[in-house]
Amino acid sequence: MLELDGLRRQFGEVRALDGCTFRVEPGRMVGFLGPNGSGKTTAMRSIFGLLRLDSGEVRWQGAPVTAEVTRRFGYMPESRGLYPKMKVRDQVEYFASLHGANRADARAQADHWLQRLGLEDRVDSTVETLSHGNQQRVQLAVSLAFRSDLLVLDEPFSGLDPIAVATMGEVIRDEAARGAAVLFSSHQLDLVEDLCDDVVIIDHGRVVLAGRLDEVRAASPFRYVEVSGPAALGSWATRVAGAEVMRRRNTTLRVRVPATTDPAVVLETVRAEGGVEGFRFEPPTLSDLFMEAVR
Amino acid sequence: MGPLKPVWLVARREVIARLRTKAYRLSTLALVALAVGGVAAVRVLPSFFEDEPPRIGLAPTAAVIRESLQQAATAFGEEIVLSEFTSVQAAQAALAAGDLDAVLVSPDSLLFQEEADPTVQALVGQAAYLATLPERAAAVGITLEEARALIAPPTVETSLVSPPEAGDEAVDDGDRAIAALTTILLLMALTFYGQWVLIGVIEEKSTRVVEVLLATLAPWQLLVGKVLGILLLAVAQIAASVTALVVGLLVVQDIEIPALAATSVAMGVTWLVLGLLLYNFLYAAIGSTVNRPDEASSASFPLMVPLMAGYLGGLIFIPDHPDAPASRVLSLFPFTAPLTMPSRIASGGGSAIEVAIAMALTVVTIGLVIWAGSRIYTGAILRTGKVGLLAAFRGGREVG
Structure with a gap:
């Protein structure tokens, strides 16, 4: 070693x-x-x-x-x-x-x-x-x-x-x-x-x-929500506690939320906004970790 | 793997890589050609410069002064070729055919083809003078001995205002030539192989291969391996050249080898190896401080100072003053010794003790140069940008 x-x-x-x-x-x-x-x-x-x-x-x-x-x-x-x-x-x-x-x-x-x-x-x-x-x-x-x-x-x-x-x-x-x-x-x-x-x-x-990559991802204090479809463009992110918009591209929005956030609640909030074509709730990618770490 | 194994691997790579280059093959060929050409030149050239002795034909009436003519020539240190003819016509025909340079028709009549040769004129005059002396002595009533005493020149005492000092003994021309030649060859070798080391080190630095090397090797291993590799190549080239020279001399046979030549060659080779070790480590240290090949010559300029001092001393001053104080200093100072001590030895100067002292000093200096050179090399080789020698030396503990 x-x-x-x-x-x-x-x-x-x-x-x-x-x-x-x-x-x-x-x-x-x-x-x-x-x-x-x-x-x-x-x-x-x-x-x-x-x-x-x-x-x-x-x-x-x-x-x-x-x-x-x-x-x-x-x-x-x-x-x-x-x-x-x-x-x-x-x-x-x-x-x-x-x-x-x-x-x-x-x-x-x-x-x-x-x-x-x-x-x-x-x-x-x-x-x-x-x-x-x-x-x-x-x-x-x-x-x-x-x-x-x-x-x-x-x-x-x-x-x-x-x-x-x-x-x-x-x-x-x-x-x-x-x-x-x-x-x-x-x-x-x-x-x-x-x-x-x-x-x-x-x-x-x-x-x-x-x-370990999987451990540091899991240990991150953040989770990432990625939504695509008409609902993505709404103002739902402002109604999720601690959420921060990371990236907006066409009809896809990537939002960082505290790790303690319940994904079911987030999905509810988004659906109230309109149609949802894609929804992901995941630990940070390496790219996300990198940005978190060195910012 | 012991610490010397990588040194050997580095040296071996250096040898193999350079053996394959056209530059090495051509320079080896050139050195051999130079040796062979040198032998040929010594064999052939003198005949172009040495005058043939004048050939004088003697007509029957002139034969009486033949002996006097020979005596006169010997007395003046001139060589002449004499031949007797049965008639004046036969002698004239030989003159016209170019087989003779002059015809002595009678003791008081000399014939040339186009141009009179003053040497022959003087010799014939003297011979006639000697041949008629008994006759003329008898005419004035004195004996031959009295006549000789009368014409003998008075003894002139010769003395010098500034006699040569001790250490300025006259040096034989052959030895002088060997001294000069040795110095020239040594300078060429030191600068030539020094450039190889210099350029080689700069190439390793500028291609950044040195970082890969130093991840495995200590800087001193790389440095010593490189210098040794180039030393081996140099010795191989010199050996090829000396072999060609010896073979050439054996084939030609009739060239007179100056008595000191064998010692000179042995000393020259010994000092060459010492000089290469000394200067190649310096060239390597300097090479490590520069980044691009075009900076090489200005960076290595400081080394030219002792090299030129040794060269000019060994070439111009020492052959005439092998044991003068300045010659002693130059041949004992380690940075000029490799260029000047061989010249002193060839010129007949330098005692065995002085040679031993000079060698010991040079060997100690080589040790110091390896130490300081390694440290400069270590401090500079991984740095980019021009690095001062002193800064490199101070930073020499950075690596390894």
Whole structure:
């Protein structure tokens, strides 16, 4: 298990990390969310000792992370980095061997992952000749190529087409199923919601929400009512205690109500307004949680 | 995996990646060609510059002064080729055919084709003078010995106003050439391979691959691996070049190798390795502070100062003054020693103890440079934007 414990780091006037604390358990996919500049990348870099912390500690299996330990971690940094003139297979092999694989194993791993990611035809191409999406696949292969105990992926899906996103998502899920702890950041909240088991939301360098996705959704003090049809346009929301209109689009209205609200009562109030084509009463989506947490 | 395994992996990648480049193959080829060409040039060029000795044909009446002519030539340190002809006509025909440069018709008659050769004129004059001396002595009634005593020049005592100081012993031309050549080659090697390190480090930084590397490696492992890899490549190229040179010399055989050449080559290679270690770590440290390849040359300018000082010293000053105080200082100062000590040794200067001290100082400095260079590298490699060396050094504890 990876533990980030009270991480603090100041860059000049900016508090990049301000007591950031959370954990990533083996076999779990953890979605790491936060607005731009909230400290996600700084936190991820600190896991690899890529920057000095003002205070706090990163632990793996209860002990401080050392160079020997990070060798068993896979990392896909936000700023992608590969040798442009090195061949794809050589590249993956090289990083696998840096992580301790022997030559035959490094080769086997490289071939396995490149095939899995659909790059088997490009193994002898240099990286600079690949498209952006394919370079990103190579980058993922590099971080996967040594059966990591922990995968840290900074925005792995950014800039990918839906098919590539699906392939990558599947590959990462399989790694978690194998027992790896996976921490990945993304701004694509629907995607994260589909993929992750746990969620950590960070803002201004501190964690504002963390836990199992289903639990944090259930634990939210709010529920969301979505109504479509003529009734949606009425003033029913003003008659529900604590209700706040979140979004109005065509004939659909999304309203946030306190979690204690009785859905039957809400439905009654709406129906009194007119015809109802659709009615949903649900815990917050990840997107709702995110907005609640960082606003 | 021990801490040195990743160093070796980094070095191996560096070697393999560069072996595949056209630049490496071409530069190796160029070095070998240079060595072979050098041997060929030494073999062939002198014949273009050395004058053939004048060929003088002797007509029957001139044969009497043959011996005197030979003596005169020896006395003046000139070489001449003499041949006797049975008739003046035969000698003239040989002159017209270009087989002779001059015909001595009689002791007092010299014939040239188009242009008179003053050397031959002087030699013949002297020979005639010597040949007729007994005759002329007899004419004035003195013995030959008396005549010789009469014409012997008085002894002139020669002294120097500013005699050369100790340490300015005359240096053989061959040794001087070796000293200069060694210095030139060392400077080329240090700047050439230094650029490889510099550009390589900047590439890793600008492509951001360094962040992926440093997630697994300690900065010193990456730094040392890179420098060692390039050192291996450099040694391989130099070895290829030296082998070509030795093979060339063995094939040609008749080139006189200056006595100090073998020592010079051994010393040159030793100092090359020391110099590469010293400067490549510096180049790497500097490379880590810049972001784009086009900033490389201005950033590495400070290194050119000691390099040029060593180069000019080793090329111009030291060959003539191998043991002068300035030469001693330059060859003991670690940052100029790799360029100047080989020059001193080739010029016949530098005692074994001085060489040992210079090497020890350089090795200690390499240690310091690895330490400081790693720290600068560590402090700068993950930062974007221009990073000052001092700021990088202070921030050097950031990582790993």
